[in-house]
Amino acid sequence: MIQFLQQLINGLSIGSIYALMAVGYSLVYSIMNFSNFAHGSVIMLGAYFGFFALTGLNLPFFAAFMVACIGTTILAIVIERVAYKPLRERQAPFLYFIISAMGASILLENLVIATIGPTFRTYPPIFERTPLYIGSLAIGRLDLMMFIISAICLAGLLLFINKTKMGKAIQAASYNIKACALMGINTDRIILIVFGLGGFLAGVAGVFFGMKYTVYPQIGNITTKSFIAAVFGGLGSLPGAVIGSIILGVLETLVAGYISSQYRDLIAFVILIGVLIFRPTGIMGKSTVDKA
């Protein structure tokens, strides 16, 4: 039982990081209806920004954290302007967006390899290594911090979407972006804000991911799993992305703990295919009706 609870806690902390990444995919999908595969590279660069702000500039942790988040916000917006805006203006089919996103991700990943190098880097220790104990359950300080900050960010995001005027505009755009433009909403700015928000959360996720594991140029490949979580929860739905990520995180750690860590990644893809077959819109996704 203790072991099960322990796995559950680990799963929750991983799941919360997946959630930060997954909402980035979902936000963009809800407005622009395509899977932004460049998001993984933004997360990767977030990890690097945080790392260099900490070690190179010797900034205190929270300053470095903000540097990383602002860096990724700008980066996400730049990617939108360069790689997607021309396509948007031409109303290109979604597949061109996906290919362009993949181009951006190849570019960024290899740019990092070419300039910073392919070596693995580890964050300097920020939190004490000794875990906190509740009874005989050990909770890592980093895991706890990860969970709390992710929860704050996600709650903030949901508040922003549901309570502010801008959030309402984003919701409206996710229903029908053309009608939104006709109603006098500046959709270009909405898209910019959506990419900015996704980029900011990618920075948070990147820094924590780097602290929990290591920083290297191929982190982007691992973030594919958070994309799966977004599909699992239903692409385009923010609560769905969060729930999907938590479930995926917990399932993964349980599989790794009780069956074999080799099958951990496989389970993610099996879930993906299973969800697509039996419930293609995920747990809470908006149903996609192909309009002819």
Add this chain to the structure above:
Amino acid sequence: MDWSYIQGILMLAGINLIAVLGLSLLTGFTGLFSFGHAGFMAIGAYIGALMTASPNSTPAGLGLPFFVGIIAGGAAAGIVGYLIGRITLNLKGDYFCIATLGFGEAIRLILNNVQTFGGSRGWPGIPYKSTLPTIIIVDVLAVIFLANIVHSRHGRNMVAVREEELAAQVTGINVFKSKMTALVISAVYAGIAGVFFAHYMTFIQPKMFSMNKSTELTIIVIFGGLGSISGSVLGALVLTALPELLRTFDIWRLVFYGAAVILIMISRPRGLMGGMELTPAGIRKVKAERKARQAAKASLMALNEPEEGAGLGEGKGA
């Protein structure tokens, strides 16, 4: 540059071309995007290796001749393609894409854990059977077969499905069947490419068939131009040789490659040869279209001229 180096590049381009031609049918002519074709290549490569590797080596093979390997590899990929198609072809747009992505990665992860095939350490000691002449012969056959399909009734159905699925359905085309035909044929092509790849490298590893390989194939198809067989041929040649030519830039070459992909998407989304063919008939068609466009422009100008002139005159008068 010596001949064996150039020969190596040509062989790789030829092998890529087989897979690209199949993907071209699925993506360019039927309008379905796949990010899992490396999975079909992996199936072809492993089944092909199983057939031809000597029984004494580890992992052990069956020691059968090469052509048995080609047929078995292609057939196995086709069968898997059929099964995948049955469950995923009803998915719309993005979701089909994602399903193929999941499938491709799942194949790789399963192969990583199957110890009879060497697991993640890979499968060494596959006999070297792919030669430039055989690859060229298979390429030519593949092009002829594909051209025949595209110009057949099935091919026209596929293009109709690509252009407007609902309209195609209304005209009585079995959309599901057309998509399935395209998927199975492209899977067989990818499988055969996998067999040649395995017998060219003589060593295969699940890592070689990752999502990056699938993306590479899709990028070649798009670069060459959707709905063009000659575009796919050119694309495979150019994009396989390009990283080799950029060798001098070393680690920067993939940066340029990524930038080039974005640039193509935003500046020339039709690719090199989108919808055009480098055949006498294709060139005649393009010329005729250009002539027609010029004629239309000229007649429009003729129509507009008097009005414009009148407008200017009025302006002067006022």
